[in-house]
Amino acid sequence: MLTKTLWENNTHKWIICGRDPEKPDRIIDTNQYMIKTHNRLLIMDPGGIELFSAMLNSALEYSAINEITDLFASHQDPDIISSLGLWDRALPKARLHAPWLWEGFIRHFGMEHTEYVRIPDEGGEIDLGAVRLTLVPAHYLHSSGNFNVYDPQLKVLMSGDIGAALEPGQPPLFVENFSEHTKHMEAFHKRWMPSNKAKQHWIDRVRKLPIEYMAPQHGRIFKGDDVKRFLDWFEALEVGSAIL
Amino acid sequence: MLNQTTLQALVDSFEGRTIPPYVLAATLATELNSTKQTAKQLSLCSKNAQAITARADEWGKGFSGITDYINVTANIMISLADSVGELAQGLTKASVKSVFEQKMAANLDRLSDKAFQNHPELHQLKEDILKSADQFTEKNLNAVVLLKKNLREIKDCNRTLNSIVAICRIEASRAGPFQDSLWAIADTIEDAVLRLKDRILMGDRLMNLME
Numbered sequence: 001m002l003t004k005t006l007w008e009n010n011t012h013k014w015i016i017c018g019r020d021p022e023k024p025d026r027i028i029d030t031n032q033y034m035i036k037t038h039n040r041l042l043i044m045d046p047g048g049i050e051l052f053s054a055m056l057n058s059a060l061e062y063s064a065i066n067e068i069t070d071l072f073a074s075h076q077d078p079d080i081i082s083s084l085g086l087w088d089r090a091l092p093k094a095r096l097h098a099p100w101l102w103e104g105f106i107r108h109f110g111m112e113h114t115e116y117v118r119i120p121d122e123g124g125e126i127d128l129g130a131v132r133l134t135l136v137p138a139h140y141l142h143s144s145g146n147f148n149v150y151d152p153q154l155k156v157l158m159s160g161d162i163g164a165a166l167e168p169g170q171p172p173l174f175v176e177n178f179s180e181h182t183k184h185m186e187a188f189h190k191r192w193m194p195s196n197k198a199k200q201h202w203i204d205r206v207r208k209l210p211i212e213y214m215a216p217q218h219g220r221i222f223k224g225d226d227v228k229r230f231l232d233w234f235e236a237l238e239v240g241s242a243i244l
Numbered sequence: 245m246l247n248q249t250t251l252q253a254l255v256d257s258f259e260g261r262t263i264p265p266y267v268l269a270a271t272l273a274t275e276l277n278s279t280k281q282t283a284k285q286l287s288l289c290s291k292n293a294q295a296i297t298a299r300a301d302e303w304g305k306g307f308s309g310i311t312d313y314i315n316v317t318a319n320i321m322i323s324l325a326d327s328v329g330e331l332a333q334g335l336t337k338a339s340v341k342s343v344f345e346q347k348m349a350a351n352l353d354r355l356s357d358k359a360f361q362n363h364p365e366l367h368q369l370k371e372d373i374l375k376s377a378d379q380f381t382e383k384n385l386n387a388v389v390l391l392k393k394n395l396r397e398i399k400d401c402n403r404t405l406n407s408i409v410a411i412c413r414i415e416a417s418r419a420g421p422f423q424d425s426l427w428a429i430a431d432t433i434e435d436a437v438l439r440l441k442d443r444i445l446m447g448d449r450l451m452n453l454m455e
Binding site: 086089 | 246250253254257258259261263264266267270271273274277333336337340343344
């Protein structure tokens, strides 16, 4: 699995794990992100069961197991958090930050030792000591209880399924040609995002944030002007319309 | 990287719970990863020593005989470190699968007698799952045996390197104007030996926890 530091300052770093060549072919490719401070590690959308071994190896490159203190699940999907039962055994003292709405559902993945931190609908924070991350509501995009993670220091928005692209093979990490890239995003957003109203609400919200990088859970990362291009493109796209 | 204190903190953090074998195997892979880097540095160091002894001509003859040993030992170590990494990662995967088989078997165990009476094929399913779980257990045990063997061999290589350090210092002291350069080579090898010793010790501790 590719494990690479993307951005860092003197307090913390962002790491991406993905493009796993050993991933079974029929499983959708996912990006997992980690934030490492000097003594803690947060894994965002840690992924499915099939990725667990590779993810564990990647995480341990940066932290001892007892320093992996926080997990974040943007929503309840299996590619986001079905590995929870294994992390639950592996991590001695961890907290899972996830939408309050999905607690009873997510616990089906197996959860005995981990603390479930319910994120209220209006959002909240994850305090890692060295950095406070903002949990930005992104409900109905696509899940009815859904959050993004915003890092105000490094100006990174982990956008979950928003901005996701389905591309074959092992595409580069960053969007290189936005217009070209839209063909890999269009069908996904039309089908998976059910509400134009929710879409507009989210766009209005994130336009107020200074964002240098937008990092989705599938596909490539947007940087600089491509973030604005994405927001404009998404605003103009009629969603929830793929089968109508 | 873990040291004795942080490893103890890791063990304590589980508060008496069993540390899953996949965590220990993945930790082992990470902790011994630096062994390969150190061995690569040693291989490079031997090339450097070769260059110095070539320049030193007569003065470097004594030392030049040792450089090949350093290189050969370093290359054996690189290959052993690769093998340890592969085995530990394989063990992580197999241990994860083993957890699923055990869960499945436990769930089948909770089925009622009536379910087994009405669906006799469940007996076969349970047997298959248990057999598969046994196979994973056996695979894991074999991997642990191989890991131990490789760790022992890395330890042997390190002992060889430790002996080479002493010889290096003797030969460096006879190298006249090249003494300082060759002495520095001996220092580098000695430093590597100490770092490797530390990692091997950590490997031993993690293996003990696995047992």
